[in-house]
Amino acid sequence: MVFDVLHCSFLRGDQYAIALALLDGGKVVLGVLACPNLPLTSLKDAGQHSPNNEVGCLFFAEVGGGTYMQPLDGSSAVKVQVSAVENPEEASFFESYEAAHSMHDLSSLIAQKLGVKAPPIRIDSQAKYGALSRGDGAIYLRFPHKGYREKIWDHAAGCIVVTEAGGVVTDAAGQPLDFSKGKHLDVDTGIIVTNQKLMPLLLNAVKESLKEKAPSS
Numbered sequence: 001m002v003f004d005v006l007h008c009s010f011l012r013g014d015q016y017a018i019a020l021a022l023l024d025g026g027k028v029v030l031g032v033l034a035c036p037n038l039p040l041t042s043l044k045d046a047g048q049h050s051p052n053n054e055v056g057c058l059f060f061a062e063v064g065g066g067t068y069m070q071p072l073d074g075s076s077a078v079k080v081q082v083s084a085v086e087n088p089e090e091a092s093f094f095e096s097y098e099a100a101h102s103m104h105d106l107s108s109l110i111a112q113k114l115g116v117k118a119p120p121i122r123i124d125s126q127a128k129y130g131a132l133s134r135g136d137g138a139i140y141l142r143f144p145h146k147g148y149r150e151k152i153w154d155h156a157a158g159c160i161v162v163t164e165a166g167g168v169v170t171d172a173a174g175q176p177l178d179f180s181k182g183k184h185l186d187v188d189t190g191i192i193v194t195n196q197k198l199m200p201l202l203l204n205a206v207k208e209s210l211k212e213k214a215p216s217s
């Protein structure tokens with residue numbers, strides 16, 4: 001069982017998440033993600049807030065059972081699906097609010113290569129996985145600076161919430177995340193998330209961008 005509580009974004013009043021995941025033999029089989037500050041309506045419609053600016057979403061997923069979102073006030077849960085966007089020009093992408101957590105210049109290059117027109121949606125925490133699972137945006141790019149090692153509790157719940165909603169979560173080389181190696185995820189370079197249609201295009205854009213950014217020898 002892996003559990004992640006809060007971090008400094010909570011203190012800033014931004015997005016934060018409480019995440020719980022169950023691992024069975026290194027496989028994530030259940031995930032619950034509470035996002036108390038996430039609007040009930042899509043972040044795509046930032047100008048069109050839901051009545052009373054209602055916030056507070058719970059996402060939950062069990063392997064093979066799909067992903068559901070339930071308002072934290074306890075009203076009924078609805079099944080959610082990742083964005084069906086196939087044209088990257090119509091896609092928008094999530095990344096960390098903190099430039100110290102993910103290389104914004106690299107994601108901007110990747111987005112440019114893909115032809116993404118929308119500016120990045122920068123929010124904290126695993127709320128990005130929740131928002132992506134209901135199609136608020138189609139892509140999540142996470143490229144920590146050299147030397148940072150990702151922890152399983154920062155991704156386990158979000159990973160199953162997105163995959164059960166039809167999305168794909170891999171490292172920058174296209175390999176699935178391996179939750180069987182203890183507390184760290186030994187990912188190649190970064191973590192990328194999108195729908196099945198966009199993943200091959202995204203992987204190409206990531207490979208080209210990494211090559212371009214690599215220091216020449």
Ligand SMILES: Nc1ncnc2c1ncn2[C@@H]1O[C@H](COP(=O)(O)O)[C@@H](O)[C@H]1OP(=O)(O)O
Pocket residue numbers: 006007009095096097098100101102123124125126144145148154
């Ligand atoms: N230098 C770093 N690079 C990438 N991620 C980090 C770094 N330092 C902390 N984190 C982790 O990133 C997560 C939030 O990421 P973000 O909001 O940018 O998506 C947090 O759980 C945080 O871990 P921790 O909870 O130990 O502070």
Ligand SMILES: [Mg+2]
Pocket residue numbers: 004005006007154
């Ligand atoms: Mg944390």
